[in-house]
Amino acid sequence: xxxxxxxxxxxxxxxxxxxxxxxxVLTTVVLLVSGSDPFEPYRIMFESASYVDVQVxxxxxxxxxxxxxxxxxxxxxxxxxxxxxxxxxxxxxMMAALxxxxxxxxxxxxxxxxxxxxxxxxAFWSGIAGILKTTRGVSEVVSTIMLNSIATSxxxxxxxxxxxxxxxxxxxxxxxxxxxxxxxxxxLSMGAEAGEIYGFTFVAAACGxxxxxxxxxxxxxxxxxxxGASETAAQASGVDAKKMILTSMLISGxxxxxxxxxxxxxxxxxxxxxxxxxxxFTGITIALLGRNNPLGIAFSALLIAFLDxxxxxxxxxxxxxxxxxxxxxxxxxxxxxxxxxxxxxxxRRQQQKVGAELAAGGALTTEARPQNDQTEKEGAAL
Amino acid sequence: MRRxxxxxxxxxxxxxxxxxxxxxxxxxxxxxxxxxxxxxxxIAYDIGGRGDQSFNDAAYAGLxxxxxxxxxKGSAAEPSEGESDADKVQRLTELARSGNNPVIGVGFxxxxxxxxxxxxxxxxxxxxxxxxxxxxxxxxxxVFNEEQGSYLAGVAAAxxxxxxxxxxxxxxxxxxIKKFEAGFAQGVKExxxxxxxxxxxxxxxxxxDGFSKPDLGKAAAQGQLDKKADVVYAAAGLAGSGSxxxxxxxxxxxxxxxxxxxxxxxxxxxxDQILTSVTKDxxxxxxxxxxxxxxxTPQTGEVRYGLDKDGVGLADSNPxxxxxxxxxxxxxxxxxxxxxxxITVKTTP
Numbered sequence: 001x002x003x004x005x006x007x008x009x010x011x012x013x014x015x016x017x018x019x020x021x022x023x024x025v026l027t028t029v030v031l032l033v034s035g036s037d038p039f040e041p042y043r044i045m046f047e048s049a050s051y052v053d054v055q056v057x058x059x060x061x062x063x064x065x066x067x068x069x070x071x072x073x074x075x076x077x078x079x080x081x082x083x084x085x086x087x088x089x090x091x092x093x094m095m096a097a098l099x100x101x102x103x104x105x106x107x108x109x110x111x112x113x114x115x116x117x118x119x120x121x122x123a124f125w126s127g128i129a130g131i132l133k134t135t136r137g138v139s140e141v142v143s144t145i146m147l148n149s150i151a152t153s154x155x156x157x158x159x160x161x162x163x164x165x166x167x168x169x170x171x172x173x174x175x176x177x178x179x180x181x182x183x184x185x186x187x188l189s190m191g192a193e194a195g196e197i198y199g200f201t202f203v204a205a206a207c208g209x210x211x212x213x214x215x216x217x218x219x220x221x222x223x224x225x226x227x228g229a230s231e232t233a234a235q236a237s238g239v240d241a242k243k244m245i246l247t248s249m250l251i252s253g254x255x256x257x258x259x260x261x262x263x264x265x266x267x268x269x270x271x272x273x274x275x276x277x278x279x280x281f282t283g284i285t286i287a288l289l290g291r292n293n294p295l296g297i298a299f300s301a302l303l304i305a306f307l308d309x310x311x312x313x314x315x316x317x318x319x320x321x322x323x324x325x326x327x328x329x330x331x332x333x334x335x336x337x338x339x340x341x342x343x344x345x346x347x348r349r350q351q352q353k354v355g356a357e358l359a360a361g362g363a364l365t366t367e368a369r370p371q372n373d374q375t376e377k378e379g380a381a382l
Numbered sequence: 383m384r385r386x387x388x389x390x391x392x393x394x395x396x397x398x399x400x401x402x403x404x405x406x407x408x409x410x411x412x413x414x415x416x417x418x419x420x421x422x423x424x425i426a427y428d429i430g431g432r433g434d435q436s437f438n439d440a441a442y443a444g445l446x447x448x449x450x451x452x453x454x455k456g457s458a459a460e461p462s463e464g465e466s467d468a469d470k471v472q473r474l475t476e477l478a479r480s481g482n483n484p485v486i487g488v489g490f491x492x493x494x495x496x497x498x499x500x501x502x503x504x505x506x507x508x509x510x511x512x513x514x515x516x517x518x519x520x521x522x523x524x525v526f527n528e529e530q531g532s533y534l535a536g537v538a539a540a541x542x543x544x545x546x547x548x549x550x551x552x553x554x555x556x557x558x559i560k561k562f563e564a565g566f567a568q569g570v571k572e573x574x575x576x577x578x579x580x581x582x583x584x585x586x587x588x589x590x591d592g593f594s595k596p597d598l599g600k601a602a603a604q605g606q607l608d609k610k611a612d613v614v615y616a617a618a619g620l621a622g623s624g625s626x627x628x629x630x631x632x633x634x635x636x637x638x639x640x641x642x643x644x645x646x647x648x649x650x651x652x653x654d655q656i657l658t659s660v661t662k663d664x665x666x667x668x669x670x671x672x673x674x675x676x677x678x679t680p681q682t683g684e685v686r687y688g689l690d691k692d693g694v695g696l697a698d699s700n701p702x703x704x705x706x707x708x709x710x711x712x713x714x715x716x717x718x719x720x721x722x723x724x725i726t727v728k729t730t731p
Binding site for chain 1: 457458459460462463464465466467468469471472473475476490491493494512513514515523525555556557558586587588589684
């Protein structure tokens, strides 16, 4: 059994590592073809990432990405593709900022209120897709994409000065007004040069632990993964599949709502026209790369954040910073391909093993049980 | 056993996560750059960056002019799509720390970042275009009366139209672009109340495609042409080139924005149909700020560019336009009235 675990671990790592290697090789080819130095950009990026202020940026960004990716991963485990994380995140951040700016409660209460509003709004927005899926069978892929557009228009309308928005005197920006200081989430200062790590980044890490515990260690998590693996089988064993779909959609949306909190509570304290966008889509990449595993997602969030932030200084040295964007795109493609390759290799290897054990006879009755367990788990995980 | 190792891995990994920030030394990115680069002027671009044929390119033109005329070294930094204020703070800090003076944020989105960075570098002048909400001793707010230039475009459009229908296309529905719409509509109405103004925005924020995707501008212009518009004014950055293309191909009049689009290489094929352009002299505002810093008398506070200082205006490089004497006369009269304060142009529609 122990040996089998090691194999699984190696196979688990083989996918992402293979994907990264392929992506780096292809990016290098792109650099060569475009006639620039193929290695210098990497050196600049690593050098840039060795500075403490860039590191703080990376960690902060990774926190946001981590939450967005967890939101996507909850859906993935349930075989639901929530593309609407971006819309849920934006609408939730905006509504939370609005509520936060219009009430003034003592510190922790104010923060709790803002966070709860964000989760509720995110859950509400994804819940629409969930209800459409369970009652009318509408594909969540289609409905969440459309809800993204609707969220854009809704936010644009809500933030107009004649509705709830504020246009500060002399500014061409629209904001939701500033959240009073009691609603600012304290950060961890890394020194004057470096800036501070948003306090909410640690909440994001805690969410990862909760995700791991709920999905891996509770009845609910088992039901969710089982439904994701096979809806009919889960239903046959007494799981209410529709309820599970709606619940996981709601959870996914609520976590998506949290994704805006590091920036909102730690930095801007208001939602304005230039609030970061596209977080939800990056989250999909990260969840894919991290194989929906809380640890894997953490590392991929750091990796993507590193590519984002470390590439920012490239154009100062005459390189296109889009190199990092190309690399992220290549990672997504190679992840899909390499996971499939590794999966097939894994199955073949397992078959060979079982064959060898069968041929050896004897130990079969004692060894086969746990192995079957493992296979099932792996099936559910994929 | 299994459970314990898993928990241990999680613990180790989260510790590693927390340590990444502290473990690798205490240098900050700006320390490294401080000696290697000589002092100069720097601009940080708005969304779209170089090559938008509009706002950012105009800022670059100002920097390029300063490089040749004032013999200074210019540097520029591009933003990433969907970035946060923290990224902008980082960019400005890096530019300021490496000795650049002035450091100019192109676009109102830099306001919160400049508010944070400017106090840390009291000896550096920070410029911001299109915003006067952040103020400070070392901050110069370069703002424009876009509505005044657009008013003149409205006058010209109302004079030229035969179908009594003109179109306005805004890139992204932000307060800034609404100033263009307000001025244009007022100019049309006060010249000829019978002319109808069709108004359309390409996208809503935070979707800024309306400033960057020419196909959107093209589709919108076609829609307005179908509704009988024969003059189309697009204030939409790079997307506006799409509407100029559609309008010119239909043989109708297009009005450009920001730069004199008649003389832009990318639009040379359609230039005969570009009646005029509402210019916004971002280039000069950038140049002036750099020059003032170089001369030792840095600009500070609000620096307003209106019709009076030719900070905004109407281009007259198309010979077809200068031939229309009555149109030119009406525009000149309106210009004089605005400068004299006889006409006040609204900033919101």
